[in-house]
Amino acid sequence: MSIAVDRDQTFLDTIARIAEEVAAPNAGEVDRDARFPAETIQALRDERALSAFVPAELGGGGVGLETIAAACFQLGRRCGASAMVFAMHQIEVISIARHLEDAGWFEDYLRAVAAEQRLIASVTSEIGTGGDMSRSVAALTPGSDGLLGFEKQAPTVSYGQYADDLFVTLRRGPDAEPSDQVVALARKEQITLEQTGTWDPLGMRGTCSPGYVVRAEILPEQVLPTPFPRVSAESMVPVSHILWSHLWLGIATDAFDRARAFVRAAAKRNPGEPPPVAVRLSHLMSDLSLLRAEVGSGLDEFVAASAEPGRERLSTMAMALRFNNLKIAASEQAPRVCQGALGVCGIVGFKNDTPFSVGRHLRDTMSACLMVANERIHQTNASLLLIAKDV
């Protein structure tokens, strides 16, 4: 076994333990009270999991994207909200780490993420853009002492109140067009958050994602030199869709496991013929297999394209369509599996306090089609399909 494989496996064993021992026993309360999964995030910090993807030479764990994705799956099986917080943080880390291009401030920043296990939240959605992440209203504006200020109206900022730092998309300057975007990394002490709404949603309740007006003043070097459109196409969008779909698969897998446990219990009560509901479980397994195949192949294709020199294929429309379709397919299939599990378990699945409860799973996965709305993605795809050739 190579050192890299060994290191990644050790990391995954640790994540599986945290999922089992910390995330699982708190998942019910996190969901019921819509509270931040603080103990799970602390356990991840204690094991230095927040810097797992940071290159080893910057003090991080240096594990691969496949391993981060597998970790999202493991956490998703035990607590969807914990998995989503972990995934979103990793998306920001990965987006920075893949586009460092000798940006000294950001290298130092990743060292700080590793040393202090800093948690990053993202402020990418914005009121006034119609859900289009490739446009911004808020702009970096030169202020006093050479600092750059901004004020952004964000409809949701997941775990914003609990994050150490914010990853914010903005127009490059006050005169820049909406599509001329950059990414800035603002540190907690530079930020003020004014909460603009409440947080009492259907699912993913532990992500604590109300709206905020985000204000900050930052140094010019806290703006990533690589323009956001490139970061978005080569990293942020595909990695988001890959990590989200892995955790949705995790949630759906646990719903399936609960349905299977229910059928096994029924079979044990009446030995002999398989219970009639066992056939429904078989149908459910087909649905889960489709989800698993799509999620796995999306990851494999991204890893392969990322390994090519210059990563140019990642900027093609064919690849944009590929990862958009991963998101659409996984976000529709995951709640379908959870609903199928409910159909198998019946009333004991519907009740929130049995070993076969799948209400949380169903509600959590119903958020999937909304985080970057599928209809918005379909609009983008419709446009790309006019010109893309081999899709």
Place this chain on the structure above:
Amino acid sequence: MTDEIRKIIQEHGRLPSDIGALPASADLYQAGMTSHASVNVMLALEDHFDVEFPDRMLTRSVFESIASIEAALTELRAEATLR
């Protein structure tokens, strides 16, 4: 060819500013061309120059300036001549 490209961007790029003022190397996306508008520019270019951009060329960097579009079209035409 540059003037024809300019005309197509003028008609389909939906730039907030006048294309005539933009140098050939200017970043069209920074000048306000949206992803959606860029698809319309690509379709119009294919139609006008009777070419098809292969998938490897359907990237942001190929369509980010008048100069890069011209380079891509020149390359496609050279390939067509060779065939």
